[in-house]
Amino acid sequence: MNKIIEKYNLSEHVAKFVIEAPMIAKSRKPGNFVILRIGEKGERIPLTIVDSDIEKGTITLIVQNVGVSSGKLCQLAAGDFITDLVGPLGKATHIHKAGTILALGGGVGIAPLFPIVKAFKQAGNRVLTVLAARSKDLIILEKEMREWSDEVLVMTDDGSSGRKGLVTEGAEEFIKREKVDECVAIGPAIMMKFCALTTKKYDIPTQVSLNTIMVDGTGMCGACRVTVNGETKFTCIDGPEFNAHQIDFDELLQRLRAYKNEEDQAKNKK
Amino acid sequence: MTENNETLNKGRNAQWRVELRNSVPNKDRVALERVKMTEVEPHERIKSQVCEVNCGLTAEQAVTEARRCMDCVTPTCVEGCPVNIDIPRFVKQIEAGKFLDAAATLKEYSALPAVCGRVCPQEKQCEIKCFYTQKMKKDPVAIGYLERFAADYERQSGKIQIPQVEARNGIKVAAIGSGPSSLSFAGDMIKLGYDVTVFEALHEIGGVLKYGIPEFRLPNSVVDVELENLKEMGVNFEKNFVVGRTASFDDLKELGYKAFFVGSGAGLPNFMNIPGENLNGVMSSNEYLTRVNLMYANQSDSDTPVMLGKRVAVIGGGNTAMDAVRTSKRLGAERSIIIYRRSLEEMPARVEEIKHAMEEGVEFMNLANPVEYLPDTTGRVAKARLQRMKLGEPDASGRRRPVPIDGDIVELDVDLVIVAIGVSPNPLIPACLPGLKMTRYGTIEVNEETMQSSVPEIFAGGDIVRGGATVILAMGDGRRAAASMHRYLQEKYAKK
Ligand SMILES: Cc1cc2nc3c(=O)[nH]c(=O)nc-3n(C[C@H](O)[C@H](O)[C@H](O)COP(=O)(O)OP(=O)(O)OC[C@H]3O[C@@H](n4cnc5c(N)ncnc54)[C@H](O)[C@@H]3O)c2cc1C
Ligand SMILES: Cc1cc2nc3c(=O)[nH]c(=O)nc-3n(C[C@H](O)[C@H](O)[C@H](O)COP(=O)(O)OP(=O)(O)OC[C@H]3O[C@@H](n4cnc5c(N)ncnc54)[C@H](O)[C@@H]3O)c2cc1C
Ligand code: SF4
Ligand code: FES
Numbered sequence: 176m177n178k179i180i181e182k183y184n185l186s187e188h189v190a191k192f193v194i195e196a197p198m199i200a201k202s203r204k205p206g207n208f209v210i211l212r213i214g215e216k217g218e219r220i221p222l223t224i225v226d227s228d229i230e231k232g233t234i235t236l237i238v239q240n241v242g243v244s245s246g247k248l249c250q251l252a253a254g255d256f257i258t259d260l261v262g263p264l265g266k267a268t269h270i271h272k273a274g275t276i277l278a279l280g281g282g283v284g285i286a287p288l289f290p291i292v293k294a295f296k297q298a299g300n301r302v303l304t305v306l307a308a309r310s311k312d313l314i315i316l317e318k319e320m321r322e323w324s325d326e327v328l329v330m331t332d333d334g335s336s337g338r339k340g341l342v343t344e345g346a347e348e349f350i351k352r353e354k355v356d357e358c359v360a361i362g363p364a365i366m367m368k369f370c371a372l373t374t375k376k377y378d379i380p381t382q383v384s385l386n387t388i389m390v391d392g393t394g395m396c397g398a399c400r401v402t403v404n405g406e407t408k409f410t411c412i413d414g415p416e417f418n419a420h421q422i423d424f425d426e427l428l429q430r431l432r433a434y435k436n437e438e439d440q441a442k443n444k445k
Numbered sequence: 446m447t448e449n450n451e452t453l454n455k456g457r458n459a460q461w462r463v464e465l466r467n468s469v470p471n472k473d474r475v476a477l478e479r480v481k482m483t484e485v486e487p488h489e490r491i492k493s494q495v496c497e498v499n500c501g502l503t504a505e506q507a508v509t510e511a512r513r514c515m516d517c518v519t520p521t522c523v524e525g526c527p528v529n530i531d532i533p534r535f536v537k538q539i540e541a542g543k544f545l546d547a548a549a550t551l552k553e554y555s556a557l558p559a560v561c562g563r564v565c566p567q568e569k570q571c572e573i574k575c576f577y578t579q580k581m582k583k584d585p586v587a588i589g590y591l592e593r594f595a596a597d598y599e600r601q602s603g604k605i606q607i608p609q610v611e612a613r614n615g616i617k618v619a620a621i622g623s624g625p626s627s628l629s630f631a632g633d634m635i636k637l638g639y640d641v642t643v644f645e646a647l648h649e650i651g652g653v654l655k656y657g658i659p660e661f662r663l664p665n666s667v668v669d670v671e672l673e674n675l676k677e678m679g680v681n682f683e684k685n686f687v688v689g690r691t692a693s694f695d696d697l698k699e700l701g702y703k704a705f706f707v708g709s710g711a712g713l714p715n716f717m718n719i720p721g722e723n724l725n726g727v728m729s730s731n732e733y734l735t736r737v738n739l740m741y742a743n744q745s746d747s748d749t750p751v752m753l754g755k756r757v758a759v760i761g762g763g764n765t766a767m768d769a770v771r772t773s774k775r776l777g778a779e780r781s782i783i784i785y786r787r788s789l790e791e792m793p794a795r796v797e798e799i800k801h802a803m804e805e806g807v808e809f810m811n812l813a814n815p816v817e818y819l820p821d822t823t824g825r826v827a828k829a830r831l832q833r834m835k836l837g838e839p840d841a842s843g844r845r846r847p848v849p850i851d852g853d854i855v856e857l858d859v860d861l862v863i864v865a866i867g868v869s870p871n872p873l874i875p876a877c878l879p880g881l882k883m884t885r886y887g888t889i890e891v892n893e894e895t896m897q898s899s900v901p902e903i904f905a906g907g908d909i910v911r912g913g914a915t916v917i918l919a920m921g922d923g924r925r926a927a928a929s930m931h932r933y934l935q936e937k938y939a940k941k
Contacts, residue, residue, distance in 0.1 A: 393646050
């Protein structure tokens, strides 16, 4: 059981939690995630560790309410307990001095992108960030991102914040303007697919962090399999970050829909 | 073994044993038929994932079955048992009606007799070495049923003996993973006075006993009683803790842990790497069984979903395949089909599992091997293409090697495929301990007698050392590791 210390609603559907987890706070690295479970019949869901405070012994999670389990989490308040929380899982991001980093965040993918932006900046890189979402209220962490980026471009589908347009348009604007050495893109699978296609055109090495379906997160089940460079990999232990240009995104998109019917039913039932 | 023979003989010469032996002539013992386990009817039991199939023996049945045992001078059954349980002693204790004593005898050797009595492949271990099988070509004494009877009797009597533990010696040791190897290790170490913590990555204690083997074969309540006993003896359990991730070995050493037992299992499911294997509706048996057994996905109030199939194909012939295929029947499949590349005789699953599966209507397609899966328009698996095989020359395992029959490929309509072709060692621990010597199979290399690894304070056992093996072997490893870790720690810390 882990105690929720603070909770903020970042928007109608997105909440931020600061949770007591001293061991994880100490051992986690950017790119790692946790798996948590709410209630004795709860589902195990993966969430990226957005930040941590070793002294206070806390980690920060940001979650978008998209279904039953994320919804249950979003209903909790400061003082409540998370039934089970385990981590840090997954391989850490390879943070190094590359020169100029292009960071692309889509929707709730902005949350997992944040620790990576921060770490690349701390490692002495120039960081150019594009934050994109359907509309204004889905753009999160803008202030924090500005703090750790050299430049931030906000793009929305409907133009309600920043510029109207897609994340790839923002990306190309930076790429055409100056030399980009590496790119990181995190967001919905479809967004990462198009980011990968864009950076491939310019031959920019690109990492993405995949949000596959998971159960255990320790390599035991294979629910998280993904094809990378023609080989099957387990996202939870071989990833979650992979070379974007080697991923079979169409298969990934297909696999994400595996439980669509069950998810819809569950959501309607509750 | 000779030392063991002496103890066996001493026990055999005890007066009560001699009297019991002489009270019934062997020809009367031999005339008795092997007991039949009462089972829930197939059509009844497939309605429920939690209804245990075997009902257990009544006291009367158990005593009669125990009477069949002739209390041999050289009890060959004992040699067949991987942990050399003094089988005639506990069987004769049952015959004498001393059921709690029988349970105590079992506990001297096995940490979880109620589990072993249910899941050991007795037909390949103790029972195949029984005098009845070996010399008389008759059905062996039902050692497994009797083991289960004694353990269940003790549990249900409410008189479980919590073993005495020695005074705390203040030395902290850790067990990594909470499967049978770690549990038996923890039980022995706590008795010896150590401060024992078991770390488990999942939110439940028990390893495969909980997430793998289904309730209809091994009820969770049986495992839970054992866990409660360990807790009562003072073992600490830390769930949701991945050693190597949540904390490193160095972190744990800083917290005062002096030695470690790695029982992290062989959790990584193998796939065949054939086209279509990543389609929706194709999954590992671990995923399928975990969703059902650990996450209760088949119950309506669970948040975890599980794909249901009308035509389910399970690839493989081991216990895992049988558990998955029988689970699919219980979750409502119209056809549940085992697809195995060798013949029925060569299936590694326990004979009882195969028998139960057949009674439940599971179909067996032997000498067939999938080569490709094809999707429907929504991207879900719809067909399996199967290569027909025939048996060729014997291979390294002594079994006849299956060879493809050229051009003989059939298509089978399926909507769920469960791949149960084995597991590989869990790589988490080795990955975070570069100094640890591994075999080329990815298992941890240990001294076979002491279970000590190339890192002196790290011991290991169970599936992480053997690859996919058995519960009883895992428990034996845990016990041997405890004994040798005790020697190691006493030399290092005690006499200062
Ligand atoms: C390594 C990793 C890190 C993640 N980090 C975060 C994070 O920091 N914040 C966050 O909000 N989410 C994150 N996710 C996604 C999060 O785990 C899912 O949103 C969550 O499991 C959905 O569960 P649910 O029961 O609420 O929704 P469900 O009822 O399971 O699904 C509802 C809807 O969400 C979609 N969905 C389901 N699973 C996912 C998924 N894994 N990714 C995207 N959409 C999904 C479904 O297709 C469906 O339309 C991460 C996923 C992974 C694998
Ligand atoms: C479906 C199925 C059916 C089976 N049926 C039978 C049978 O009928 N008879 C039989 O004898 N055998 C059977 N077996 C095999 C038997 O279950 C195993 O051989 C036995 O459980 C191995 O025990 P173990 O102690 O090595 O660990 P396991 O039971 O494999 O447990 C290992 C545990 O360690 C945890 N872990 C791993 N890494 C870490 C880490 N870094 N930190 C913390 N925890 C960690 C895992 O989460 C897991 O819970 C079956 C196996 C399966 C999968
Ligand atoms: S532990 Fe297994 S092999 Fe040994 S006596 Fe019991 S059933 Fe037989
Ligand atoms: S989530 Fe189970 S193997 Fe990755």
